[in-house]
Amino acid sequence: MAVAALVDLRGLRTAPSLTEAERQVLRQELQERLAACDWFTVGVMAPWAAAATATLRHCEAALDWSPLAPLNGHDPQGGTGAAAAEAGPVFLKGNQNTGTFSLRQENGLGEGLLISGHSPADPEAEDTWGPLPLDFFG
Template sequence: MILEDLKGLRSAPDLTAQQKQQLAEDLKQRIAACDWFTVGVMAPGADQALASLRAMEASLGWQAMQLLDQHQLPDGAVFLKANQRTGTVTLRHEAGLGEGLLISGQCPSNPAAEDTWGPLPLDFFI
């Protein structure tokens, strides 16, 4: 499986350990070509979305982004949007989404490196 196989999926597929390793190696190379990132997390709850983001940040050596309005976490299914450039994270209730983690690489100096990868399983970086 390659990252392109995930494009167009509504939810992240179940992956074997070997598939995760292959995707992680490919993702690492693509991430290295970008300057900064936005992240989208579709999850059944706010805690799971935040845990997925924090595991990704730790795994990639990124500085933790700040959750805006953390005192008012939505109930039920959520969409988390993180922007590395601004260092902020927002969460909103969003029913009917799939489940997974999307990473969009930004590179104004090399637009060919820009892309969105995923959806990856919520536990991909755990």
């Protein structure tokens, strides 16, 4: 499947493999779309907690976002709930507005990174982009 724009990812259950050229095109488009938003939520569908957290951290670093803190002590790096989260597929949801992320075990998901842009002043800028590969920013 050739990917020429973010809209090509819409509706996919799992992120496709991307060529370097496709990644560059998507990064440029994503940067332009993100610039129009005030804050973001992130969803990561991953095979285990450490992969979800690594994806979040790479995304934060690449986009110069402040790191989100784990909500309710569910820190996949060894905190409460880590053993359960490491047992299988997980969904991580991060929210810049609250400054936190949560992590839960969830079967039946695909794999990938979703980013939603929020702009109360400009609702036309709001959208969800992805799924992008887990290593899109890594």
